[in-house]
Amino acid sequence: DGGITQSPKYLFRKEGQNVTLSCEQNLNHDAMYWYRQDPGQGLRLIYYSQIVNDFQKGDIAEGYSVSREKKESFPLTVTSAQKNPTAFYLCASSQNRQGTDEQYFGPGTRLTVT
Amino acid sequence: ELKVEQNPLFLSMQEGKNYTIYCNYSTTSDRLYWYRQDPGKSLESLFVLLSNGAVKQEGRLMASLDTKARLSTLHITAAVHDLSATYFCAVSRKFWGSNYKLTFGKGTLLTVNP
Numbered sequence: 446d447g448g449i450t451q452s453p454k455y456l457f458r459k460e461g462q463n464v465t466l467s468c469e470q471n472l473n474h475d476a477m478y479w480y481r482q483d484p485g486q487g488l489r490l491i492y493y494s495q496i497v498n499d500f501q502k503g504d505i506a507e508g509y510s511v512s513r514e515k516k517e518s519f520p521l522t523v524t525s526a527q528k529n530p531t532a533f534y535l536c537a538s539s540q541n542r543q544g545t546d547e548q549y550f551g552p553g554t555r556l557t558v559t
Numbered sequence: 560e561l562k563v564e565q566n567p568l569f570l571s572m573q574e575g576k577n578y579t580i581y582c583n584y585s586t587t588s589d590r591l592y593w594y595r596q597d598p599g600k601s602l603e604s605l606f607v608l609l610s611n612g613a614v615k616q617e618g619r620l621m622a623s624l625d626t627k628a629r630l631s632t633l634h635i636t637a638a639v640h641d642l643s644a645t646y647f648c649a650v651s652r653k654f655w656g657s658n659y660k661l662t663f664g665k666g667t668l669l670t671v672n673p
Contacts, residue, residue, distance in 0.1 A: 487665045539659070
């Protein structure tokens, strides 16, 4: 089955610790994205990557870092510099060729930092 | 900066009734997406609207796009309880080459009561 997987589903961390969220896709999509969702809010873009070894900051990149060493993988690290890390994190991917920019979403990781 | 506004943000309706959710956006775009999200779950793609005047229907939901008015609507016909969810619209921006970013509205929480 083709799709996007995120792990873990739930993650608990203490303040001051960095944590890495996994995102893998086997759709052969070029582009991958990380979004953050807070209660009652829409999705806000953290980072995106159009191709391997390249990524750009989204609207709320401060306190986060990413890497794109493989086409299939786009891990997100939430650093201790992120002031309010508790949120629902969604990874997405898209083919991003002319006329095919629809994004497909993973199941999400709910991060709680205390 | 592209802004996407949905209204209403909360909608409580009775089974069997009709209603419309509105999505306004601030700058030119030719692509608009509607997603559904169940509590604690990821986003499920409902409709992709690619051109002015596009209308798509699936079951009791119908979406339309007016790019001149920068408005999309999601019409619910004869609502049933299973439609209870949060509905998001998202507007696509092409920023270079064949690369796109989505900007999401805050979502409409729909509750259908018996």
